[in-house]
Amino acid sequence: MSLYCGIACRRKSFWYFRLLSTYVAKTRYLFELKEDDDACKKAQQTGAFYLFHSLAPLLQKSGHQYQAPRHSLLELERLLAKFGQDTQRIEDSVLIGCSDQHEAWFALDLGLTSSSSQNAAIQKPEMETELKGSFTELTKALFQLNTKDASLLTMAQALLRWHDAHQFCSRSGQPTKKNMAGSKRVCPSNKIIYYPQVKVWKRLSGEKLQKRWDWRWKDCSTLHPSTGPFLIAHS
Numbered sequence: 001m002s003l004y005c006g007i008a009c010r011r012k013s014f015w016y017f018r019l020l021s022t023y024v025a026k027t028r029y030l031f032e033l034k035e036d037d038d039a040c041k042k043a044q045q046t047g048a049f050y051l052f053h054s055l056a057p058l059l060q061k062s063g064h065q066y067q068a069p070r071h072s073l074l075e076l077e078r079l080l081a082k083f084g085q086d087t088q089r090i091e092d093s094v095l096i097g098c099s100d101q102h103e104a105w106f107a108l109d110l111g112l113t114s115s116s117s118q119n120a121a122i123q124k125p126e127m128e129t130e131l132k133g134s135f136t137e138l139t140k141a142l143f144q145l146n147t148k149d150a151s152l153l154t155m156a157q158a159l160l161r162w163h164d165a166h167q168f169c170s171r172s173g174q175p176t177k178k179n180m181a182g183s184k185r186v187c188p189s190n191k192i193i194y195y196p197q198v199k200v201w202k203r204l205s206g207e208k209l210q211k212r213w214d215w216r217w218k219d220c221s222t223l224h225p226s227t228g229p230f231l232i233a234h235s
């Protein structure tokens, strides 16, 4: 009995150790991508993109459930080319997380237009036909998504919304520039840095999912190398 317990405990602590080291490695990797534009751009090559249109995520329905399809960079480039869009638009995407194997995940809104981009919004119906899905209001689909996708898409939506709302510096009125990962926006004229901070979901009780957002953004030039928005969701 005690021998069994010893093995079980060791297994358990090994499991915790594995979990912790995976978590630490992921956090480090995400931190690197948030700070290093080149590393982030490289991560896009092997990454996966979740698409949005005017903050509504692209979803596919199978039975009573929704799924969020993911697209590779190559697929995305082909898609944009097909709709006569500049692939430069991919730079509007924001980093939303990564897998245990360090596949980076990004979100891109094809309906919103950034101040820096010359692209017009892409027509929604044509895009939906092409992508075999529909851009669905997230609140309507939330309970038909699995917990992981629901929390990921909610965070992605919040981050895309934050970027859309902070395209201009509140002091100088000049357009702010997003870094590659979308972990900050910088005003070129007075060097103010804006950081989004997003707290993600908690599964509170039973099947009830409740959002708990905590919005704070700072305008400070050098302090606080970004801490958010990648807080890991606990279920």
Ligand SMILES: [Zn+2]
Pocket: 169, 170, 171, 172, 173, 174, 187, 188, 189, 190, 191, 192
């Ligand atoms: Zn400014």
